[in-house]
Amino acid sequence: MSTPKYKRIVLKLSGEALSGEKGSGIDPTFIKSIAQQIKDIHDLGIEIAIVVGGGNLWRGKIGSEVGMDRANADYMGMLATVMNSLALQDSLENFDVQTRVQTSIEMRQVAEPYIRRKAMRHLEKKRVVIFAGGTGNPYFSTDTTAALRAAEIEADVILMAKNNVDGVYSADPKTNQEAVKFSELSYLDILNKGLAVMDSTATSLCMDNDISLIVFSIMEKGNIKRVLLGEDIGTVIRRKYS
Numbered sequence: 415m416s417t418p419k420y421k422r423i424v425l426k427l428s429g430e431a432l433s434g435e436k437g438s439g440i441d442p443t444f445i446k447s448i449a450q451q452i453k454d455i456h457d458l459g460i461e462i463a464i465v466v467g468g469g470n471l472w473r474g475k476i477g478s479e480v481g482m483d484r485a486n487a488d489y490m491g492m493l494a495t496v497m498n499s500l501a502l503q504d505s506l507e508n509f510d511v512q513t514r515v516q517t518s519i520e521m522r523q524v525a526e527p528y529i530r531r532k533a534m535r536h537l538e539k540k541r542v543v544i545f546a547g548g549t550g551n552p553y554f555s556t557d558t559t560a561a562l563r564a565a566e567i568e569a570d571v572i573l574m575a576k577n578n579v580d581g582v583y584s585a586d587p588k589t590n591q592e593a594v595k596f597s598e599l600s601y602l603d604i605l606n607k608g609l610a611v612m613d614s615t616a617t618s619l620c621m622d623n624d625i626s627l628i629v630f631s632i633m634e635k636g637n638i639k640r641v642l643l644g645e646d647i648g649t650v651i652r653r654k655y656s
Contacts, residue, residue, distance in 0.1 A: 416643045420570040422461040422537060423642070425452070426560040429470035431577040431632050432498055438470050440501050449505035451638045452542065456511050460642060461537040463567060464544045465560040466502060468494025474552070488552035492519060495556060499546035500524065506542055513542040518550030518559075530566050537567065557612035561619040572625060573641060574612070575632035581649035582611055582629050599651045611651065620651075627651040 427448070430437065434444030456462055471494035477487030499515045506513045514536050515525035525546060526532065536543045548559045564572050578588075584607075585593040596603075601621035604611050611617070611629060620627055628641055630648025640647055 418455070418458050418460055418642045419644045420460065420642060422567065422569045423463070424560050424564040424567070424569045424572045425462060425464045425638070426557065426572055426574045427464060427466045427502075427632070428575075428577065429467035429494065429498055431575055432466070432501065433470040434577070440470065440498065442505075445501060445505050446508075447635060448632065449502065449509055449511070451632075451635065452506060453509040453511050454636070454639050455642055456540070456542060458639075458642070459540070461540065462542045463533070463537065463563060463569065464499075464502065464542065465556055465563060466495055466498045466544065466546065467556040468492070468498055470494075471497060485552040488548075488554075489519075492547045492550070495548060496521070496525065496546040499544040503544055511542055512540075513544060515544045515546050518545070518547040533563075534567055555613050555616065557616035558619065561612075561616040561623075561625065564625050565619065565623040569625065572620070572627045573638065574627060574629045575638065576629060577632050579629075580631035580647070582609055582651070584609075596649050597646070599649060601651060601653055604651060621653055624653045626653075 432440050432445050434441035468491045472490050474488035474491035496517055503513045503515050516528040516533055517525045518528050520527045533543050545563050548554060548556055549562060560572055581595045583593040583595050587593040601617055604617050628648050628650050630637055630641055
C-alpha cells in the first residue's frame with residue numbers, strides 16, 4: 415500500500431456535494447458514497463477533519479437578496495451546515511468510523527461546542543471531526559471556516575471536493591469551451607485573476623498561513639484517496655509555485 419502524502423487534512427465539502435446529482439437536499443445514496451471514501455482514507459491512518467457547507471439546504475446570500483436581514487440569513491445557513499454534518503456523521507458511523515460533530519454555535523443536545531484542543535485530541539485518537547456552524551459569525555463563508563480551522567488544528571492541506579468541476583479553470587468550462595484547466599496555481603494567481611475558487615478572505619487566510627489547497631471532483635469514486643496518495647488530479651494551489 416502506498417504511503418499517504420499528508421498526515422492531517424481538512425476536507426471541505428460543499429453542501430451541494432451531499433445532494434449528488436439532485437442539486438438540492440440530501441441524497442442518502444450519494445452521502446453513503448462519500449462516507450465510504452472517507453472511511454477508505456481513515457483506514458490509511460490519516461487524521462481527518464471535515465467542513466461541510468449548507469448550500470443544498472439554504473443560502474444566506476439568497477435570503478439577503480429577497481430582503482432578509484443578512485445576519486439572520488447567514489445564521490440560517492449555519493444551521494443548514496449542522497443538519498448536513500449530522501447526516502454525514504450518521505453515515506460515517508454506519509461504517510464504524512468514530513465521528514464527532516463540533517459546532518461554533520452551542521447546541522449541546524446534538525453536538526459538542528468547538529474547542530480547539532478537544533478537536534485535536536479527537537484527531538489524535540483517529541476520530542473524524544466535523545466542524546459545523548461555520549465560524550459562528552455572519553458574513554463569513556464555510557470556505558473561510560475551512561481555512562481558519564485548518565490553521566488552528568495545524569492541518570497539512572485542505573482538500574476542496576467539488577461536485578460540478580474537476581479543478582480550477584480559467585473560465586466556467588460549462589459555458590466556455592476554451593476554458594483552460596490549471597494544474598498548479600499560487601494564491602496570488604487566485605486573487606489577481608479573480609478565479610472563483612474560494613472567497614478572498616479564505617484565500618488570504620490560506621496564503622498567510624502557507625496552507626496548500628487541492629481542488630478536485632468528488633463525483634468519481636476513490637478520488638479523495640487518489641489525491642492523498644499523490645496522484646496528479648485536480649488543481650494544486652500553494653503560497654508559491656513548487
